[in-house]
Amino acid sequence: MDLTAYINSGVLELYVLDRLSPDERRAVERYAEAYPEVRNELREIERALEEYVVLQGQAAPPPAAPVLDRVLDQVRGERAETALPAGKVSQAKSGSSPVLVWALAIALILAVAAVAYLLSQSQQRGEALSQSEQRLITLQADCEEIREQNQDNLQQLAVLSDAETRNIVLAGSENAPDSRAVVFYNPVAGQTLFSPANLPAPPAGKQYQLWAIDANGPQDLGVLDRNIASGSLLDVAYLPGVAAFAITLEDEGGKPQPDLSQLQVIGEVGT
Amino acid sequence: MANQDHQAVLLQLLLARDEAGMRYLFDHYGGALNLIISRIITEPEVAEEVLQDVLMRIWDNVEKYEADKSRLFTWMARVARNAAIDRVRSKSYRKQGKTDRMDAVVVNHNNMSESMPIEHIGLAKLVNKLDTNYRSIIDLLYFKDYTQAETAEALDLPLGTVKTRSRRALQQLRSILKNELILLILYTFLSH
Numbered sequence: 001m002d003l004t005a006y007i008n009s010g011v012l013e014l015y016v017l018d019r020l021s022p023d024e025r026r027a028v029e030r031y032a033e034a035y036p037e038v039r040n041e042l043r044e045i046e047r048a049l050e051e052y053v054v055l056q057g058q059a060a061p062p063p064a065a066p067v068l069d070r071v072l073d074q075v076r077g078e079r080a081e082t083a084l085p086a087g088k089v090s091q092a093k094s095g096s097s098p099v100l101v102w103a104l105a106i107a108l109i110l111a112v113a114a115v116a117y118l119l120s121q122s123q124q125r126g127e128a129l130s131q132s133e134q135r136l137i138t139l140q141a142d143c144e145e146i147r148e149q150n151q152d153n154l155q156q157l158a159v160l161s162d163a164e165t166r167n168i169v170l171a172g173s174e175n176a177p178d179s180r181a182v183v184f185y186n187p188v189a190g191q192t193l194f195s196p197a198n199l200p201a202p203p204a205g206k207q208y209q210l211w212a213i214d215a216n217g218p219q220d221l222g223v224l225d226r227n228i229a230s231g232s233l234l235d236v237a238y239l240p241g242v243a244a245f246a247i248t249l250e251d252e253g254g255k256p257q258p259d260l261s262q263l264q265v266i267g268e269v270g271t
Numbered sequence: 272m273a274n275q276d277h278q279a280v281l282l283q284l285l286l287a288r289d290e291a292g293m294r295y296l297f298d299h300y301g302g303a304l305n306l307i308i309s310r311i312i313t314e315p316e317v318a319e320e321v322l323q324d325v326l327m328r329i330w331d332n333v334e335k336y337e338a339d340k341s342r343l344f345t346w347m348a349r350v351a352r353n354a355a356i357d358r359v360r361s362k363s364y365r366k367q368g369k370t371d372r373m374d375a376v377v378v379n380h381n382n383m384s385e386s387m388p389i390e391h392i393g394l395a396k397l398v399n400k401l402d403t404n405y406r407s408i409i410d411l412l413y414f415k416d417y418t419q420a421e422t423a424e425a426l427d428l429p430l431g432t433v434k435t436r437s438r439r440a441l442q443q444l445r446s447i448l449k450n451e452l453i454l455l456i457l458y459t460f461l462s463h
Binding site: 008009010011012013014016017018019029032042043044045046047048049050051052053054056057058060062063064067068070071072074075076 | 290293294297299300301302303304305306307309319322323326327330340341342344345348349352398409412413417418419422433434435436437438439440441444445448
């Protein structure tokens, strides 16, 4: 068949103008399907008529605006009606996306808030933990110190409460009549404890020095701390066969031999 | 091409049952659809009712439009013309009395030419360039529910020549549109 003659016959125009019988219409549709030229020609005719009408429509007075309002009302009403009986599926479909978006947004905000909260909590707890650890270390050290102290005290108490221990009071000499000190001497256990019961603070540049006097004369037992507390109990070196204990006031650092003119207190070990 | 894109956008909006589709339809094609309707129905109140009905028909039946068979506007124009013709044929309309068909065409033609605003000179040029005979056959076939036979009778043509006459009319229209394309694009921009 001659395609050009078919296109020029005017049947395509009448097809677009909807002025063909159903048989003729179907024939045109068959040709349009088979031949791109026919399809393109139809589109061109449509386009021309469209422009013709749209331009004339624009030139004519515009349709009344209330028509749009009424139609929009109708459209909204229709949508509200169909939304109701549409049931769960369509409601879920139409409602799910904004709801989902909101749910996700809220979940995200909550998650961020939770993370921030947990982080700050963890930071606070971390600080508290390190403080506690420090405290624990201090307490452990204290505890150890106290345990040792206690052990010393127990040992001293054992000495004090031992029946063999002799309690020697060193009485004040002429130089210091009110001064007192106490020595606990146990020749069986071989232990000596000393307590400055009442010794005034030594003058500047001076220190108290403790002596044990035996068959060989005065033996140095060491100098006392300048700020020694009265009532404290000191372990001192044990010497066997001590006859008496004495304290002299010496120059700071002590001396190998006592200056007996500076005798402060003295007590004899009884038999 | 741009026009085709417009129609693609419109179709998507309508299929998505987006209210914006209805606004778009009214803004871009309300005038053309109104023109088609008011060429058949001369009473403005009734034409307005039919336009509203047509917009709703397009909205409700857009799934029935077959994109491979025609352009969207061709389908919408058909909906408008059929709605207007249905209304004319209805009893309620007939009671109001219908003037002679041919007279109506002539009268409306005159109205259009007379009421043409001065800024629509591009369109006036286009319409004037189209031979009166060609304009008549397009208007009768496009805007009226005239069959080929009725058109032949109205234009005093042998029945067999309606096809070829409409072909020549469309050919002339197309060549005018092509020549005036730039002017028309300009005009379209200015008119918005």
